[in-house]
Every structure is written in structure tokens, then in C-alpha cells.
Amino acid sequence: MKFTDGYWLLRKGLGVLHPRHVVDVEAGDGTLDVYASTAAVRERGDTLNRPLVTVHLDSPLEGVVAVTIEHHVGGVDRGPRFTLATQDVDAKVLLPQQTGAPYAELQTGPLLARVATEGPWSLEFELDGRVLTSSGARSVGLVSDEQGNSWVHERLTLGVREHVYGLGERFGTFAKNGQSVDIWNADGGTASEQAYKNVPFYLSDAGYGVFVDHPGEVSFEVGSEVVSATQFSVPGQRLRYLLIAGPTPKDVLRRYTALTGRPPRVPQWSYGLWLSTSFTTSYDEATVMSFIDGMAERDLPLSVFHFDCFWMRQFHWCDFVWDPATFPDPVGMLERLHERDLKVCVWINPYIAQRSHLFAEGKDLGYLVKRADGSVWQWDLWQAGMGLVDFTNPDAVAWYQGKLKVLLDQGVDCFKTDFGERIPTDVVWHDGSDPERMHNYYTHLYNEAVFDLLKAERGEGQAVLFARSATAGGQQFPVHWGGDCESSFAAMSESLRGGLSLASSGFGYWSHDIGGFEGTPDPAVFKRWLAFGLLSSHSRLHGSDSYRVPWAFDEEAVDVTRRFTHLKLQLMPYLAATGETAHTTGIPVMRPMFLEFPDDPGTAGVGTQYMLGDSLLVAPVMRADGEVDTYLPEGTWTSLLTGEQVVGPRWVHETHGFDSLPLYVRPGTVLATGERDDTPDRDLREGLVLRLFDLPDGHVSTCVVPDPTGTAPATIVVRRTGDRVELRAEAARGWSAAVGLGTPVRAEGDLLVLDWPSGD
Known part of the structure; x- marks a missing residue:
């Protein structure tokens, strides 16, 4: 949200207060409290009718400084709140009387926060003697308008050639400099400023990250209001953010995921190829088995079969009952699929249609979200008379999990947890949560409920979702996919940028619909996307209104699927080790170039290629004619497909057939592969x-x-x-x-x- 009209003026109808004069500092047990007047205090009379800004500094984790800026502190925090890990940190606090200098300091590990106690407002963050970023004279603002609304903002300086990444899954230019980003989950596809997965965390290649500890709407202006600063603001009277030290981007992600949670291990079978019925296509068991037989006949190893929405009856979503007209023997069918060594995924969402028998049950039990008058919140978007499960109610969670357990007992192995973004704000939650703050956080409770059930029923390391929505901490419930994209090369590039932004936000695994979701891709798009999809952490063939079996496009698509499916399965020892790294350190499987090569300025802003783990460079081809430009950092890189060697650093222009793409092995690599290429689950x-x-x-x-x-x-x-x-x-x-x-x-x-x- 922008508050200024150019550099000098405020926008009409707004007023702002800035901390100008530090009147006192107090040290606690590893904490520092700073009290700043919004005008100079020269005599006692200047303290009258004068607002005060309170800034509290503490360290929840070594190398992390939390800054809380408050105006009026008497408000009620109704939640929800992000669950953040804390440690006993030996944070050292020094006051001016101890240093003999006009500043107070808080030191946590290598990170130092220094507040000036004389002169204009100044808060600097130093790492090993180098200033990472700072808050200056007009950075902190208490903003109000004529209607009584209020906001708090902070601005942290951007250095020359500094780039900002992350903020969840974002589909525009990969480096966020110059962009306005609102953290507000929306079902907006992949071609706009809206996103399914919004995370109030950004990662700077200058050696730090910033996490805004607010589950509701957070507005970021990344060099887009004040060009030399990243501004972030929240509604209300209080803003809390955490400055997370590097020095490398990987170090920042390690600390950030230590705070917000790390990805768990996922089952090995999940790395294999997933095939879907697609969304609105017509299918029954015979159709499903024809697809599975067709894959086997063509030597296309398949690991998971997914049933999308219409495994249930239309207008009944979600009642978790197989459509008896289409699937009269679901238990027998699931057994037959398991006999083919396949795992089974089924589509669900957190909405209960009015025609579902669960609507009346949920209404009577009080498990659906209500309006202020006590009526069930409903609308007709998506499903007629749709209600929403209230996951703030523990009994509603257990009720919902019980319905899913029936499916697990039938033989279902995992769930695609779709939707979770269109969450209303004109409602009352069971636990009294603030509706504005619950809008983004709802997806966390939804995916947590499903993931916890799978973990309890299938065991540690065997739980996996295919989730669309998320916020901070959602990396604990993998896997996430990119959502509804068009079937075009432009959409392919959008999806990749979204995935790399999500990886920059602490998410360890990511997937996307091979070929795109909306419409039917032409064969060229589909074949190029196959190579990209099968060199992603997770790989799924899925679409909207057309089947996505490769032979529906052409025979060459079958060959391309075979080549890259077998290649991925050969790479399973390497991929599984990379997944273990994601689990133990928070470093993602698919990595933006800057994350792996932070000292190479040539990688800054590159969003058309990525590192798969630390050793394989993948540059998807996004043109029908096969032309592609790839940036290779320093060293002698070897094509895994041809053995050809190229020396970097430089950009390389190449032309590839549909059965190829730039896939380079990093110099100095010991690459673990396997002799088998028929299954990931071995x-x-x-x-x-x-x-x-x-x-x-x-x-x-x-x-x-x-x-x-x-x-x-x-x-x-x-x-x-x-x-x-x-x-x-x-x-x-x-x-x-x-x-x-x-x-x-x-x-x-x-x-x-x-x-x-x-x-x-």
C-alpha cells in the first residue's frame, strides 16, 4: 500500500507520525525497549499531547532480531498467530551508559541491531561489521486516515544492485524490485498479481531476509514507493518483523525454516510420475484402466493415479462418497490399482455443498463457519449453497478427518487439497479469530488437518499432499503445485517463476500441471513442458477439459515422456538425497540460481532456469523451435544428456529437439544415479x-x-x-x-x- 504522493507529500486524507526523538531506552533479559517521541522533546512541556512510538527488540533465534513497533498497545489480539520456534538465545544488550556512545545495541550471534539514541531515528542491522539494511528518519510510520483507519509501516533500505526475492508464489518478474505485492490469498490463476500462496517473507541477495509476523494482509512496496527501500505495512497499531541474518541466502533460509518449520520427508513413490483423470473429462474405471494399460504398454512408468473432482457426484462436493453410477465398486477398484503397484490420490476441498448430506450434519453440529447472526455462511461460487468447514474448532477438525479416514480405509493413499483461498471476512470463527487475519491462515489449518491424518494413518515420511494454497509455515505440509495456468509457453515461464519464488520463501518441494491446465496444449508446448515437469521435484500430468496421456498428442510425446521419466527414476538416489537436505536444512529441491551462486552477479534475477539440487542445472525450453539461452556460472559444465562440455561463466545459446534440453552437471560433482529406471519406490x-x-x-x-x-x-x-x-x-x-x-x-x-x- 502506498501512502505518499511522490517523495514529499502524503496522499490526500492521510496523516503520519514518525519517531523523531528517542527519549528513553531500557534493557531487559536479552531485550531492548526504545521509546521515541514523534517530535523533538526540548523541555517538559514538549511531552504533553505528544504520541509515543514504542519499539521492542528481542531475539527468538540466534542470528534473528525481532522488531515490534507499536502505537497504542491496548488492543486485543484475537489471533490467529503464526507458530514460531524459539530458542534460549544469549542475546547481549548494551545501553549508551555502558558503551559511552550515542546508541543502544542488541547482539545475537553474528547479527547486531543498533539504535541511535541521539539525532534522527536510526535502526541499523549489521552482520560481521557490515550494514545489511537500516531504518531511517521517515522509515517507521504510524498512518491514519479520516475514517479512523490506521496502519503501521516500516521501510528498510535497499543497496545498489540488491535484489529481493520470495513473498510466496509470484508469477511476474522473478526479482521483486519495483513491484507492489499484497499478501492476500486469492484464486487468481498464474497470470496476474494474485497468488494462491502468499508468504510475508522476502529474501535479499545482500545477506538477509525479512519475515513480517502478521498472518493477515501485509502490503509490500519493493522499491515501488521509495525506490531505495522495501516498505511493508499492516493495518492496525502494531507491526512485528524479524530480520534474519545470512550471510548467504542459504543461511537465511536455514534460519527462516528453523523459525517457521521445515519440510518433512515425503515418500519415495511421490517422486514418480502422477497421472490424473483431469478436471471436467468423462471417466469411469474402464477409462482409468485404459490409461494405466496404455502407459504400461508404452513403457511409461507410472507411480500415482489421481482422481479429480468428479469421482464424487456433481453438486455434492465434498461429501467424500464415490459416484455410484461411475464407480460402483470403489474398494475393489482401489485394490486393482494397488495390484498394479500404483498409489491413489483423490481430490478434496474444504467446502461442503448444500446438497451434500454432510452440510446438514455439519450445520447441526456447528462445524461450519457462521455469520454474525448465527446462520451458516454460504454462497454459490464453486458449489451451490457452499459452506465452509471451521477448522478453528477441534471437534470440526476431528469430524472432517473422520470422513477422510473412511477413504484411507478404502485404500486411498493421499489427497489433493485443492482451494482454500476464497475465505470470507464477514464471518465469526469458533475460536474468536480475527476474520481478516484468518483469511490467509485458513489454508494452514486446512492442510495441517489433512496432513496430520495422513501422518497418523500412513506413518512418518509417508504423508504427502498435492496442495494449492499456503501461507508462511505451509512448507510443513508438502507437496504444493502451481495452480491453474494456461497451456502456453508464456504460462510455462509464469509457472517456473512462481515455483522459484516459492522456493525462495522456504518451500522445499513444488510441482505444476505438465502442459498447463486451461485448454489443451499444442504438441510442441506439451513436449517441451514434459522435460520441465519431469525435471521438477514432483511431476504430474493433469489438465482441465482434456486427457493428458501422451499418445493423445503424438507418438513423439510418448517418446519424450519415456525418455525423461526413465531419466528421473535413474536420478532417484540424487533426488532423494536432495529431498533429505530440504527436510534437514530447509534448502529446497529446486533452487533459484542466486541461491546456489550468491557471489555470481550473472545469476541475479535469472528466472528462466534453476538448479535441481546443488549439482544439476535445468533450463526448460520455452519455444517450439527449441532455441534457448542458458547461463552457466564459472567452471566446466557437462551436459548430462550428451557429455558435451562448456566452460563458464557465460550465456550459451542452443537449439534442442523435443527429446532434449540444457541439463548440465556442475563441475566437481559426484552424481548418484541408479541402474533401475522403472520405479522410484525401491x-x-x-x-x-x-x-x-x-x-x-x-x-x-x-x-x-x-x-x-x-x-x-x-x-x-x-x-x-x-x-x-x-x-x-x-x-x-x-x-x-x-x-x-x-x-x-x-x-x-x-x-x-x-x-x-x-x-x-
């Missing part, structure tokens, strides 16, 4: 193949491949000395290594040894 320690790429003399690294139980991973230490490479393994079974095809390997005791090619 013991990845069996048949390991390590491929070594441009290892420098003196290289030492450890390759870790998870095991199915998560307790006994294969660990392989790789060491190169001159022309000799030694590899020592623990818990690996039937493993081998190669620099290139045909490289001789010999056993020497408990080592595998190979000779590095001469001249390399």
Missing part, C-alpha cells in the same frame, strides 16, 4: 552408479543416499589424488563408479579405484 542403495564430473585434484566429498527407513543411508567418500580416485562405501550394495562410459574400475581391498582420464 532401495536406492542397490545398484548405485556414481558418475564423477570434473573433480579437481585434491577433491574430497561424501555422497549420502537415503535408505527406505531413513536410518542407514549409504555413505560413499570420494577422494581424488592426481590420476587416482578412491571410493570407500558404507551400506552401499552393488555399487559402481565411472568418469565416463567404459571407465575401468578395479577393487583394492575395501576400495573401488579408477584412473582419472589423462589430460583432464
